[in-house]
Amino acid sequence: MRVYITKNYDEMSRKAANIISAQIILKPDCVLGLATGATPLGIYNQLAEWYNKGDLNFSEVITINLDEYRGLGAESEQSYISYMRKNLFDRVNLKSENVHLPDGRNLDSVEACKSYNNLLAKIGRQDLQLLGLGRNGHIGFNEPGEFFEKDVHCVELTQSTVDANKRFFEAGKEVPTHAYTMGIRSILRAKKILVVASGEDKADAVKKVFYGAVTPKVPGSILQLHNDVILVCDEGAFSKCRQ
Ligand code: GLP
Numbered sequence: 001m002r003v004y005i006t007k008n009y010d011e012m013s014r015k016a017a018n019i020i021s022a023q024i025i026l027k028p029d030c031v032l033g034l035a036t037g038a039t040p041l042g043i044y045n046q047l048a049e050w051y052n053k054g055d056l057n058f059s060e061v062i063t064i065n066l067d068e069y070r071g072l073g074a075e076s077e078q079s080y081i082s083y084m085r086k087n088l089f090d091r092v093n094l095k096s097e098n099v100h101l102p103d104g105r106n107l108d109s110v111e112a113c114k115s116y117n118n119l120l121a122k123i124g125r126q127d128l129q130l131l132g133l134g135r136n137g138h139i140g141f142n143e144p145g146e147f148f149e150k151d152v153h154c155v156e157l158t159q160s161t162v163d164a165n166k167r168f169f170e171a172g173k174e175v176p177t178h179a180y181t182m183g184i185r186s187i188l189r190a191k192k193i194l195v196v197a198s199g200e201d202k203a204d205a206v207k208k209v210f211y212g213a214v215t216p217k218v219p220g221s222i223l224q225l226h227n228d229v230i231l232v233c234d235e236g237a238f239s240k241c242r243q
Pocket of ligand 1: 036037039040066067131133140141161
């Protein structure tokens with residue numbers, strides 16, 4: 001694993017955006033696995049800025065997102081498809097047919113997961129998978145459990161994840177309790193994995209995920225078994241790893 005520790009969030013975002021842009025320059029038709037949450041926002045801003053300057057071209061890039069809330073689609077501001085359009089897809093020259101997320105509007109979980117699994121198989125391995133970390137060490141929406149879920153599946157979100165994600169929902173609007181997410185095998189298929197984390201409230205997660213036991217109780221800990229992981233995190237997120 002390669003670790004880059006940055007002074008702050010902005011530097012973390014720039015470093016991670018540099019790694020993603022290097023991937024796009026080296027392989028213009030690469031498959032990027034993308035993530036949502038607050039952490040990647042600075043990365044997406046930076047990529048959009050470089051695109052506007054003419055330094056990046058997304059015309060052949062294919063994207064596959066990690067997850068989507070069950071029950072939410074483009075009509076909802078809080079869906080991950082809306083997040084991705086607002087923060088990246090509508091700001092760069094990605095082709096609409098080249099961007100992919102699980103279909104949150106399909107309430108038939110079995111069918112929704114099967115169809116996203118088939119799509120991932122058709123697209124092939126991610127050249128680069130971007131990942132944030134949940135406070136409980138989750139990746140995508142793979143919550144702590146007794147075993148690792150391998151493929152795309154429907155999860156019941158833990159209360160701590162629902163609480164953490166409340167900040168993105170207006171008061172009174174319920175946070176969905178279920179989501180469709182890539183499984184651990186879908187994530188580990190990536191040739192390269194880029195994990196980003198910022199702030200002291202991620203310090204426990206970073207320590208457990210990268211320096212603790214490999215266990216489904218900390219889903220991200222499985223990343224220790226992948227042979228090409230880059231962690232880019234700021235001082236705050238790395239603070240407990242120095243002790
Ligand atoms: C959600 C997403 C994850 C993300 C995590 C952390 O649960 N499904 O993919 O990594 O939140 O989000 P944040 O970056 O906002 O802390």
